[in-house]
Amino acid sequence: MSPSFTPSVVIERVERDVDRAIRRGRNGLRYAAGMHRPKVGQSPKAVVWRRHKTELWRYRSSDVRFAPPVLIVHSLVSRSYVLDLYPGNSAVAFLLGSGLDVFLLDWGVADEADAGNTLESYADDAIPDAVAAARRAAGSDEVTLLGYCFGGVLSLLTCARHPELPIRNLVLMATPVDFNGMQAITALVREGRLGPDDIIEPTGNVPPEVVEGAFRMLKPTSEISQYATLWENLWNDEYMEGYQAMGQWTRDHVPFPGAAFRQTVEQLVRRNALMEGTLELGGEPVDLSTIRCPVLNVLAERDHIVPLPAAEPVPRLVGSEEASELRLPAGHVGLVAGRAAAKITLPGIAGWITDHSNRV
């Protein structure tokens, strides 16, 4: 008899399969009924500054070992809780654990009243004021600005337009600057098949379904393979927690303010203005070479939303003497969430920040 078919091995396998079948049934029912949704964004925090829907959160930590504080600027089209999914899968918790003082700028959910928000509203008003509020709250002279995805674009614009701001370091994660490199997601508007006004709905904003649809179109079959992976791991409680949290986030986009969307399409996408150096905000040219602080450009090698060619040119555009690049074997979201984030990506990012910070 082969050792893999001894009675004890067979019994063990049957027991395992029965156990998994029970768990699969239970988790499947819970998933179908929408029960046991993981609570996301649970790290303790306090609102330290607020303007309209925008809030600046400071995460609680009794172990701050480095200064200046890190101010995270999130994207305009998704929810910021992807950075703090749940205990054990939280970029914010990782940075706190690295001894950093973490602030997060959350834009809330745009509605009709926010439809007129332009890129200037963020780069000239909200972010500079949030920097001031974070400095006040932390008692620090400077901040490290960390922008994720479109939040990285806003951070770049802020630093370029306000060189007087005390930004010690700038970290950009999966930040598009060469919009020609984002062919797939921008093709419809770039080539004029659709104009901004075709997409903006009567509320004055781009509806979240459009944003979600654009992301889905990048990998149309991925949803089916995700369901296959779900079925394969339905018995696994830990997997289910992650799947549900991530699934909730990917279906939870927010409206993109119409005025900022128009500028994004007309300047960043159609004229590729960040690369061409022709971007104008508030009637003035934006020159990224005025950015002098140390810059870390974090690239996700498997990013299908912001592919490498779209994010790679950052060091060539800024005027910093130190502009480094950190390439990580991850996807767009895998930079900040999931097992690989905790093991590979976040240690690299936190390490760079602490190396460029002071011990307190």
Next chain:
Amino acid sequence: MAAKPRWRQVFDAVDRRVAGPVEAGTRSDAFGDLVAVSWRLSRRVQQEMERRSRRALHLLNLPTATDVRRLSEQVAALRRELRELQDRRP
């Protein structure tokens, strides 16, 4: 690491063959044209439906989605003015 079940291996093999061409298809000019035309068409159909139902509902003196939208636009304009006043406050 445990081997993948047989059904998953088959699924992955099919997925590898199908995903590439489907993605290439969604990136093609023809698909882009199709999406743009369907988008405009659906908007036009929606506008036409709204126009017709508006006429019927107004005959019965009932408010329509367009009326509600106009009201919410007015509320949004008021909120924006309020914000400006708040921002100007020292």
